Amino acid sequence: xxxxxxxxxxxxxxxxxxxxxxxxxxxxxxxxxxxxxxxxxxxxxxxxxxxxxxxxxxxxxxxxxxxxxxxxxxxxxxxxxxxxxxxxxxxxxxxxxxxxxxxxxxxxxxxxxxxxxxxxxxxxxxxxxxxxxxxxxxxxxxxxxxxxxxxxxxxxxxxxxxxxxxxxxxxxxxxxxxxxxxxxxxxxxxxxxxxxxxxxxxxxxxxxxxxxxxxxxxxxxxxxxxxxxxxxxxxxxxxxxxxxxxxxxxxxxxxxxxxxxxxxxx
Numbered sequence: 305x306x307x308x309x310x311x312x313x314x315x316x317x318x319x320x321x322x323x324x325x326x327x328x329x330x331x332x333x334x335x336x337x338x339x340x341x342x343x344x345x346x347x348x349x350x351x352x353x354x355x356x357x358x359x360x361x362x363x364x365x366x367x368x369x370x371x372x373x374x375x376x377x378x379x380x381x382x383x384x385x386x387x388x389x390x391x392x393x394x395x396x397x398x399x400x401x402x403x404x405x406x407x408x409x410x411x412x413x414x415x416x417x418x419x420x421x422x423x424x425x426x427x428x429x430x431x432x433x434x435x436x437x438x439x440x441x442x443x444x445x446x447x448x449x450x451x452x453x454x455x456x457x458x459x460x461x462x463x464x465x466x467x468x469x470x471x472x473x474x475x476x477x478x479x480x481x482x483x484x485x486x487x488x489x490x491x492x493x494x495x496x497x498x499x500x501x502x503x504x505x506x507x508x509x510x511x512x513x514x515x516x517x518x519x520x521x522x523x524x525x526x527x528x529x530x531x532x533x534x535x536x537x538x539x540x541x542x543x544x545x546x547x548x549x550x551x552x553x554x555x556x557x558x559x560x561x562x563x564x565x566x567x568x569x570x
Contacts, residue, residue: 308516319344319348322340322341322344325340326340326341357373358430358434361373361430361434362430362431364430365426365429365430367426367427367428369430370428370429370430370433370434371428373430373434374428374433374434374437377434377437377438377441378403378406378407378410378441379403381402381406381441381442381444381445382399382400382402382403382406382407382445382448383395383399383402384445384449385398385402385406385445385446385448385449385452386398386399386401386402386452388449388453389449389452389453389456390453390457390566391453391456391457391459391460391564391566392452392453392456392550392553392564393553393562393564394564397553398452398553401452401546401549401550401553402445402448402452402546404545404549405444405448405542405543405545405546405549406441406444406445406448406542408541408542408545409440409444409447409537409538409539409540409541409542409543409545410437410440410441410444410538410542412537412538412541413440413444413534413535413537413538413541414433414436414437414440414534415427417436417530417534418432418433418436421530422527422530435510436531436534439510439531439534439535440534440535440538443495443535443538443539444538444539444542446491446494447491447492447495447538447539447542447543447546448542448543448546450487450490450491450543451487451488451491451542451543451546451547451550452546452550454483454486454487454490454491455480455483455484455487455546455547455550455551455554456550456554456564458483458486458487459480459483459554459561460563460564460566462483463561463563466479466480466561467561470559470560470561475559476551476554476555476559476561477551480551480554484547484548484550484551487543487547487550488540488543488544488547491539491543492536492539492540492543495535495536495539496536498532498535499532499536502528502532508528508531508532510524510527510528510531511524511525511527511528514527
C-alpha cells in the first residue's frame with residue numbers, strides 16, 4: 305500500500321481550515337487574526353523550503369552537511385528558548401547556556417539510538433538524523449525554556465527566602481535546590497503525560513506519518529516508542545543542565561544573589 309499524494313491545489317483547500325479559525329477569531333473579537341495569518345504563511349514557506357533542502361541533503365548524504373544542518377537547527381532552538389525567558393539576564397547571555405543544555409541532551413538522546421537501536425550507516429545519515437533530531441531538539445528547546453523561566457521567575461519572587469537561607473549558612477546550591485527540582489519536574493510533565501496517554505489519547509505524528517505512507521503499524525509502533533523514550537531522555541538531561549546553569553547565573557563570585565528585571569518584550 306502506497307501513500308495518497310496531496311496535490312498543491314488540495315493543500316490550498318486545507319488552508320480553508322485556517323480561514324475558519326480566522327473568522328471565529330474575528331467573530332469573537334479575540335484579536336488573533338494577524339497572528340493566524342502570519343503563522344499559517346510562515347509555516348507553509350518554512351516547510352516548503354525545508355522540503356527542498358531535505359531533498360538535497362538526502363541525495364548528497366554528506367555527513368558534514370548533516371552536521372551543519374543539525375548545528376543550525378540547534379542554534380535556532382537555543383536562540384528561541386532564550387528569547388522566551390522573561391526573567392533572567394537576557395537572551396544574549398542565555399543563548400550559549402541554552403545551546404549547551406540542548407546540545408548535551410540532544411547528543412545523549414540521539415547518538416546511541418543511531419549507533420545501536422537504529423543502526424544507521426553512515427551514522428549521521430540525513431534521512432534519519434535530521435527528522436529524528438528535529439523532534440528531539442524541539443523537546444529540548446521547550447524543556448529548557450520552561451526550566452529557565454521557572455527558575456528565574458521563582459528566584460525573582462522568592463528572593464528574600466533565598467537570601468535568608470544564604471544568611472543561615474546555606475550554599476547557593478542548597479538554597480536553590482527546591483526551585484530547581486520544581487522547575488525540572490514541571491518541564492518534564494508534558495513528556496510523561498505523553499507517555500501515559502500514548503495510543504489511548506493520541507497517535508503521535510511520526511507513527512501517523514509512517515502508517516499513512518504504508519508502513520506496517522507494528523513497525524511504526526516500534527519507531528514511535530524509540531522516539532518517545534528519546535524525548536523523555538532529552539527532557540531530563542537538558543532540563544537538569546538548564547536548571548544548573550540558571551542557578552550559576554543567579555549568583556556572583558561571592559555567592560550573592562543577582563537580581564534581574566523582567567523583560568517587557570523579547
